[in-house]
Amino acid sequence: MESLGRQSYSRKEKSLGVLVSNFLRLYNRDDVDLIGLDDAAGKLGVERRRIYDVVNILESIGLVARRGKNQYSWRGFGQVPPVLSLLKEEGMREKFGIIPCVTNSEMVLYDQVREEPLKLSPDDQENSPSPKLDSKKEKSLWVLAQNFVKLFLCSDDDLITLDGATKALLNVSQDPMNMRTKVRRLYDIANVFSSMNLIEKTHIPETKKPAYRWLGAKAIAIAEARFLAAPASLCDRIEPRKRAFGTEITNFTTKRAKTDCSKDRKHYESQNTCSVIKQEQCDSKTAVKRPLPPADTSKKTNAGKSNNQSIDVLENLSSAHTLQYCNHELTGLLGHYTETWRTWHAEFGRK
DNA sequence: ACATCCCGCCATCTC
DNA sequence: GAGATGGCGGGATGT
Numbered sequence A: 001m002e003s004l005g006r007q008s009y010s011r012k013e014k015s016l017g018v019l020v021s022n023f024l025r026l027y028n029r030d031d032v033d034l035i036g037l038d039d040a041a042g043k044l045g046v047e048r049r050r051i052y053d054v055v056n057i058l059e060s061i062g063l064v065a066r067r068g069k070n071q072y073s074w075r076g077f078g079q080v081p082p083v084l085s086l087l088k089e090e091g092m093r094e095k096f097g098i099i100p101c102v103t104n105s106e107m108v109l110y111d112q113v114r115e116e117p118l119k120l121s122p123d124d125q126e127n128s129p130s131p132k133l134d135s136k137k138e139k140s141l142w143v144l145a146q147n148f149v150k151l152f153l154c155s156d157d158d159l160i161t162l163d164g165a166t167k168a169l170l171n172v173s174q175d176p177m178n179m180r181t182k183v184r185r186l187y188d189i190a191n192v193f194s195s196m197n198l199i200e201k202t203h204i205p206e207t208k209k210p211a212y213r214w215l216g217a218k219a220i221a222i223a224e225a226r227f228l229a230a231p232a233s234l235c236d237r238i239e240p241r242k243r244a245f246g247t248e249i250t251n252f253t254t255k256r257a258k259t260d261c262s263k264d265r266k267h268y269e270s271q272n273t274c275s276v277i278k279q280e281q282c283d284s285k286t287a288v289k290r291p292l293p294p295a296d297t298s299k300k301t302n303a304g305k306s307n308n309q310s311i312d313v314l315e316n317l318s319s320a321h322t323l324q325y326c327n328h329e330l331t332g333l334l335g336h337y338t339e340t341w342r343t344w345h346a347e348f349g350r351k
Numbered sequence B: 001a002c003a004t005c006c007c008g009c010c011a012t013c014t015c
Numbered sequence C: 001g002a003g004a005t006g007g008c009g010g011g012a013t014g015t
Helices: A016-027 A036-042 A048-058 A077-096 A104-114 A131-138 A141-154 A162-169 A176-195 A217-226 A232-238 A272-280 A306-350
Strands: A035-036 A062-066 A071-072 A199-203 A210-214
Touching: A016 A048, A016 A141, A016 A176, A035 A036, A035 A077, A036 A048, A048 A062, A048 A141, A048 A176, A141 A176, A141 A210, A162 A176, A162 A210, A176 A199, A176 A210, A210 A272
Parallel strands: none
Antiparallel strands: A035 A071, A062 A071, A199 A210
């Protein structure tokens, strides 16, 4: 415990992107139904507050759905394309008053989603308790995330800068402070989506300004396979060059100290603490230790104090699960999901 | 210096 | 009233 206390702080290891990757690897399984927020926080070794960020963003694209107090359900990657379709439709309507052409196969999935009360926009909620609440919803991370996605789906531009997104998603004439706040949120959202491979960070060639490119459905299919805790060989093959998100479970250690920042850390020790876990996770030889932990939703773990538990869970995920999935399902899965997504690729995946 | 974004305070909502 | 939720922005970290 205490030995971890003085461990130097690395911001990247604590990023939302890493957290989301870990979250997805933890819950992207067939046997997952309900996700308890406390449980997630405990297993991932973060505060509850961060889990809210994660589920809000994931909910915006249909990966999870709120089921009640403290409870979300895992909907899975298969739910994303229909949601993207709806977002595109909604975005186009808002923008041009046009509904894009929808193919038959698209309609099937589209209808499936519609049957359930999938929360797609705040207005879908039949009862709007108060105008105040509405205005709060408008500002929510969830809505912002959806609008961010719409920008990509409905824009002709291949690249979107955060600046541009901020302006597009805010009424012009916002005060600079409000702007700053929004940009912070967009950074959060962009981190999450890029760690999922939905978008990728790049630069505007001319200006060198940072920008994001929509990668689309096909990329998600790959991402999904990736979050099944693939073995090293596969990890390396499908891991994008840019960020190493999705390979480390690292949110269980040091916190940023308000004042005590470790000066000795000049750069991210790119694969430091995590590399141990990363290696282990991808090393099939170490992958036979303990049986999988039961989905323990009853345990109220105090976020941040569950380091050992986190490691246990992650090791389990990385060992037994890796073998299980890799040996039996991964090969088939890749093909299966590529197939499922192919229909959508033309629509959502640029190039 | 500027870009990025973690962290946790605290207002608000829900039970 | 207590606990859940999540907007918000200070300020630390990264480039």
